[in-house]
Amino acid sequence: MLQALADGLLTGSIYALGAIGLTLTMGILRFANFAHAEMMTWGAYMALGVLTLFSLPTAPLGPLTFGWPLILATVIAAGLTVVLALIVDRFVFGKLRGKVGHLTLVFASFGVALLIRNLINLIFGGRAQYYTSELQIAVPVAPGLRIMPDQVVVFATAIALVIAVHLFLQNTRLGLAMRAVSESPPLAQVNGISLARVVRWTWIVGGALAAVAGVLYGVSVQLRPELGFHLLLPLFAAAIAGGVGNVIGAVLGGFLIGLIESVSVLVIPAGYKLAIPFLVLLAVLYFRPTGIFAGTTGGK
Amino acid sequence: MPRTNFTALAAMAALAAGGVSLPGGAARAQDQDCQHPIGAVLSLSGSMAAIGSAIGDAGELAVEHMNAAGGLLGCEADYRLRDDQGQPSVGVDAAQSLVEVEGAEILLGAIQSGVSMPILSSVTVPNEVTQISCCSSAPSFTELAREGGTDGYWFRTLPTVRPQGFVMADLANERGYERTAVIYVNSDYGLSLARAFEEGIEAQGGSVTDMVPYNQEQASYRAEVSQALRGDPDSLFLVAFPADGATAMREWISLGGPQNLLLSNALRAEEFVSAVGAQYLTDAVGIDNAQVEGPSVEAFNQSWEERYGEPPAGPGLHTMYDAAAVGLLAAQAAGEYDGTAIRDAVREITGPGGEVIHPGPEGFARAHEVLAEGGDISYVGATGPIVFDEFGDVTGPYLIWGVGEDGALTEVETWQVERVNELMAATGG
Structure with missing residues (x-):
């Protein structure tokens, strides 16, 4: 049980990071961006690319399996992911925004997702890869609880970023502008907020978070071209459960999905784990269509 | 008429392969005006088409070898291949016509477990016909056999897991x-x-x-x-x-x-x-x-190459040949063309103990001799030694x-x- 909770929190923290970006784009850009999860894949692979390209030494930090090179690579990967997000917005979503219906944007995002995934497949190949071939052995910290040092770092990084995003949205003018656009784009524009600027920053924040989430996922699991695709459902479930546009909601939604998935295995056969995000999603949509945390303070 | 088409195709293939004369040509000319239909239901079209027709050829090769060795119980074994199109309903219809109309007592096939299963439960078991599959590997057959649902009429030559x-x-x-x-x-x-x-x-x-x-x-x-x-x-x-x-x-x-x-x-x-x-x-x-090796495997590979002009590459060829050979030899050993008798004879002609019989006309001819003298044979086939367990499964x-x-x-x-x-x-x- 303890182990399941710890695993759930770890997975949940990665879901939370991904779901923040997703909920921001859904709230501010007003469409379900299916390509968001692919940005996680992109970020994760860009970090791998940087590591391989410059053949950085993989000197581990203390008990961790990675060191400064990966941290540096993550920063570069976040930058490259932001560039990708902006390029996609410039050439795909930007061209469509305001001219076509909501569904067209959704389909366009599907296309973008396929494009990114297959591009990665083309460059890096389809097999599973790892940042390091080192295997970390979990340390028993309590009876029935084993934790890897990497997991602690992944969790801490995710939490720190979540707090940073929250402070950014609450305490900066830009954050205020983003929340305003999320609330009502026409009203925000009337008040002199530049929609283009907010959209750009939404991509920057969402893209960078996605990249970091992707790297963290790669550290704790592995890299595969389908990495993002398989995270799509949990991410959407988290964002919707939290209430679209609600950042704190998305974070809590991410943890909720992660925990339920992990704990459910104690009750139901592991083979049915995949169905859990679906069930959560269905239950939320049935009982609280606006999301469990809708109406609380947060990005909305 | 799929059969006519297939025969024509096979004939054309034989011609194309350089007019290979069948080793059984002479034997066939003897007064064998009677025929024992050997039914086969395979996927010649549909999702398994890529491998289905070659598997069909493997079954036909075994029947040809049997005829060349002197036929089946004094008659000619007549290979009747039907297409199941990869669909259970089509497969059941084909099996039904083979068994109920044409009187096949041996049914070979099908490839997919999903086709073999309905044929087994609605055609071969009710009609007391021995069914031998080359390719269906689903464990549900073992389960069914364990529960007594196959009455022992089910065999397969592909090892299960x-x-x-x-x-x-x-x-x-x-x-x-x-x-x-x-x-x-x-x-x-x-x-x-x-x-x-x-x-x-x-x-x-x-x-x-x-x-x-x-x-x-x-x-x-x-x-x-x-x-x-x-x-x-x-x-x-x-x-x-x-x-x-x-x-x-x-x-x-x-x-x-x-x-x-x-x-x-x-x-x-x-x-x-x-x-x-x-x-x-x-x-x-x-x-x-x-990898199974040995003279019996070689014997099959060689006769395949002689007949079709290329080495037997592809899934199901060895197992299909053995499926057909086991059915034919069991019928010969049973002494009558009857599904139940064939079922009971299958384990007599496989497994250790008798004179070893290899694939090919010479092997089958020797089987005829031994059986005629009242001896025991032990068929060691294209997949090596074959032992069916009580559920009709083999090991490798x-x-x-x-x-x-x-x-x-x-x-x-x-x-x-x-x-x-x-x-x-x-x-x-």
């Missing part, structure tokens, strides 16, 4: 593992291998702590691994495919699972070893199907493999069919 589970259980026992956890791919294959292993382990006095299924293509199997670790096992049997298997294995080792590892056949891949890291796999031991030889320090895959030992059969008999498999 069941014996692998028993051999692995024996290895676990030999290495002193007492509490083994099983993580298996959530498919028919994975489930049946895991169940067979559990059965074998229990027969050997060990225990399985947890049986944990996993779904393919997941990024993480931490939850599954945690679940498998709950019972504090001293070893793990992993039934998986290389990519997912590596993910699960890394997490198993990361989470502190013991490195006493038993691995399934598909994990015998460089990809798996390099992704996990050879240093963690030095205590691992795995199983795989061993297995290879036990390990991983060297440098990550190279090593061969530890080979289990011949006889040893596998002994083990199965000893542990109730």
Whole structure:
């Protein structure tokens, strides 16, 4: 049980990071961006690319399996992911925004997702890869609880970023502008907020978070071209459960999905784990269509 | 009329292959105005079409050999091949017409388990016709046979995964593992291998702590691994495919699972070893199907090449030839063309004990002689020695493999069919 909770929190923290970006784009850009999860894949692979390209030494930090090179690579990967997000917005979503219906944007995002995934497949190949071939052995910290040092770092990084995003949205003018656009784009524009600027920053924040989430996922699991695709459902479930546009909601939604998935295995056969995000999603949509945390303070 | 088309096609193929004269040409000219129809239902079109027609050729080759050796019970064996289009309903209709209208007492096929099963339950068993499949590997047939649903009319010449589970259980026992956890791919294959292993382990006095299924293509199997670790096992049997298997294995080792590892056949891949890291796999031991070799296999390969002008490459050719040969020889041994008599004779002409008969017209001719003298034959076919268990399943030889320090895959030992059969008999498999 303890182990399941710890695993759930770890997975949940990665879901939370991904779901923040997703909920921001859904709230501010007003469409379900299916390509968001692919940005996680992109970020994760860009970090791998940087590591391989410059053949950085993989000197581990203390008990961790990675060191400064990966941290540096993550920063570069976040930058490259932001560039990708902006390029996609410039050439795909930007061209469509305001001219076509909501569904067209959704389909366009599907296309973008396929494009990114297959591009990665083309460059890096389809097999599973790892940042390091080192295997970390979990340390028993309590009876029935084993934790890897990497997991602690992944969790801490995710939490720190979540707090940073929250402070950014609450305490900066830009954050205020983003929340305003999320609330009502026409009203925000009337008040002199530049929609283009907010959209750009939404991509920057969402893209960078996605990249970091992707790297963290790669550290704790592995890299595969389908990495993002398989995270799509949990991410959407988290964002919707939290209430679209609600950042704190998305974070809590991410943890909720992660925990339920992990704990459910104690009750139901592991083979049915995949169905859990679906069930959560269905239950939320049935009982609280606006999301469990809708109406609380947060990005909305 | 599919049959006419097929015959025409086959004739054309024979002409195209350089007008190969059938070795049975002379025998056929004898006064054999009677015919025994040998039914076959295979996928000549549909999703299995790519392999179906070659499998059909393998069945036809066996029938030709039988006719060349003097026919079947004084008559000509007439091969009647029907297309199931990969669909159960079409397959059942075809089987029904072969059995009920044309009077086939042997039905060969089908390829897909999903087609073989309805044919078995609604055509061959009710009509008391012996059905022998070359290719259906689903464990549900074993289950059905165990429950008595096949009345013994079902045989297949493709080894199931069941014996692998028993051999692995024996290895676990030999290495002193007492509490083994099983993580298996959530498919028919994975489930049946895991169940067979559990059965074998229990027969050997060990225990399985947890049986944990996993779904393919997941990024993480931490939850599954945690679940498998709950019972504090001293070893793990992993039934998986290389990519997912590596993910699960890394997490198993990361989470502190013991490195006493038993691995399934598909994990015998460089990809798996390099992704996990050879240093963690030095205590691992795995199983795989061993390549069958020997004069009987050679005899088939050679006659295939003579007949069709190329080596027999492709799935189901060897097993289909054996399916047909077993049916034909059993009918000859039974002395009458009757499904129930053929069913009862199948085990008489296979398994050790009699004079060894190899594929080909010469082998079948010798079988005729021995049977006519009242002797016993033991058919050793294109897939090597054949022993049907009580459920109509066969076993094959297995290879036990390990991983060297440098990550190279090593061969530890080979289990011949006889040893596998002994083990199965000893542990109730």
